[in-house]
Amino acid sequence: HKGEHRHFMAKEIHEQPKVVGQTLAQYIAPDGTIRLPAGVDADLRTVDRVSIVACGTSFYAGLIAKYWFERYAKLPVEIDIASEFRYRDVPFGAGNLAIFVSQSGETADTLASLEFAKTHGQRVLAVVNVQTSTMARSSHIVMPTLAGPEIGVASTKAFTCQLAILLCIAIAAGRSRGVLSAEEERSLVRTLAEIPDYMARALELEPKVHELAREIARARDALFIGRGTNYPLALEGALKLKEVTYIHAEGYAAGELKHGPIALIDKGLPVIVIAPYDATFEKTMSNMQEVIARGGRIILLTDERGASLAASSGCSVLALPDMPPIVAPLALAVPLQLLAYHSAAIMGTDVDQPRNLAKSVTVE
Numbered sequence: 276h277k278g279e280h281r282h283f284m285a286k287e288i289h290e291q292p293k294v295v296g297q298t299l300a301q302y303i304a305p306d307g308t309i310r311l312p313a314g315v316d317a318d319l320r321t322v323d324r325v326s327i328v329a330c331g332t333s334f335y336a337g338l339i340a341k342y343w344f345e346r347y348a349k350l351p352v353e354i355d356i357a358s359e360f361r362y363r364d365v366p367f368g369a370g371n372l373a374i375f376v377s378q379s380g381e382t383a384d385t386l387a388s389l390e391f392a393k394t395h396g397q398r399v400l401a402v403v404n405v406q407t408s409t410m411a412r413s414s415h416i417v418m419p420t421l422a423g424p425e426i427g428v429a430s431t432k433a434f435t436c437q438l439a440i441l442l443c444i445a446i447a448a449g450r451s452r453g454v455l456s457a458e459e460e461r462s463l464v465r466t467l468a469e470i471p472d473y474m475a476r477a478l479e480l481e482p483k484v485h486e487l488a489r490e491i492a493r494a495r496d497a498l499f500i501g502r503g504t505n506y507p508l509a510l511e512g513a514l515k516l517k518e519v520t521y522i523h524a525e526g527y528a529a530g531e532l533k534h535g536p537i538a539l540i541d542k543g544l545p546v547i548v549i550a551p552y553d554a555t556f557e558k559t560m561s562n563m564q565e566v567i568a569r570g571g572r573i574i575l576l577t578d579e580r581g582a583s584l585a586a587s588s589g590c591s592v593l594a595l596p597d598m599p600p601i602v603a604p605l606a607l608a609v610p611l612q613l614l615a616y617h618s619a620a621i622m623g624t625d626v627d628q629p630r631n632l633a634k635s636v637t638v639e
């Protein structure tokens with residue numbers, strides 16, 4: 276049940292520090308290294324490519340993981356939406372590991388893609404939340420997210436738990452492929468252990484998010500932009516908002532703004548800019564200035580350092596503490612979820628059961 280919360284979505288957002296901590300704890304060994312299920316290390320050492328396949332929010336978790344596999348393991352990643360993957364002429368190679376990501380483990384297109392990969396002799400690893408699901412039973416390796424039952428149709432805690440697992444796999448891959456040294460691995464693992472605290476700090480932004488949600492609740496459209504891992508987060512922020520408020524929202528890579536969506540900018544269009552202080556911060560700031568110059572209304576989701584650099588821009592700022600890069604996507608997801616939730620709660624929509632949506636999509 277919902278406990279002190281009005282909706283399951285709120286409860287599930289608040290559970291995240293705990294369930295992400297549990298999910299990570301499964302794979303952090305007492306010696307401060309990552310320990311994956313038997314056989315996975317050997318797989319990761321020998322593969323030359325990873326395929327990630329999923330739908331919806333689970334797909335966005337995969338998109339974020341692509342950046343991690345490239346950075347920490349120098350492994351090429353091919354990622355696709357399950358409803359596309361299953362109908363493509365995928366050139367499956369011998370040295371491929373196929374990863375399927377799903378909360379329910381019953382999504383029809385993801386399951387069909389999994390069978391398609393198995394038919395082509397692929398090793399199949401599933402990151403699933405429902406451990407009794409068809410997907411869990413059909414995979415060679417299962418790495419469960421320990422999010423607990425997710426009732427709200429909008430996925431929240433399953434998403435961040437998926438990120439936690441994918442991060443563990445990417446770091447372990449880096450180590451077993453000799454890209455990361457033992458010391459680098461230990462240092463990343465120490466940072467992993469801090470993720471729940473950063474997520475708890477992100478939850479403290481809730482009153483401020485609620486204020487900003489009043490503005491979103493009046494908007495007809497919204498745009499989310501970011502670069503690097505903030506780009507899939509922009510897609511996820513937009514998906515969350517449209518699912519629960521029915522406001523038309525789009526996520527874009529910030530660099531794509533000039534290639535079309537900037538035509539939409541006017542006073543009535545809130546633009547949520549996701550930009551902690553990282554290697555792409557300055558670039559995203561110049562995109563933000565372009566929006567401001569055209570009368571656009573900005574909500575900047577950043578960290579302390581980013582907030583101090585953007586102080587003179589006059590936009591609304593949501594600032595998290597400064598955080599290591601691997602923490603950022605998990606912590607930044609929280610205010611985006613809260614923004615969607617509070618906007619919907621203000622508008623009075625059916626937050627946990629939005630119209631036309633089902634919790635698991637078992638038809639194609």
Ligand code: M6R
Nearest residue numbers: 331332333377378379382429430
């Ligand atoms: O159960 P799955 O993770 O396979 O579901 C995939 C999507 O249907 C799901 O993430 C959907 O997009 C959510 N409603 C997003 O909040």
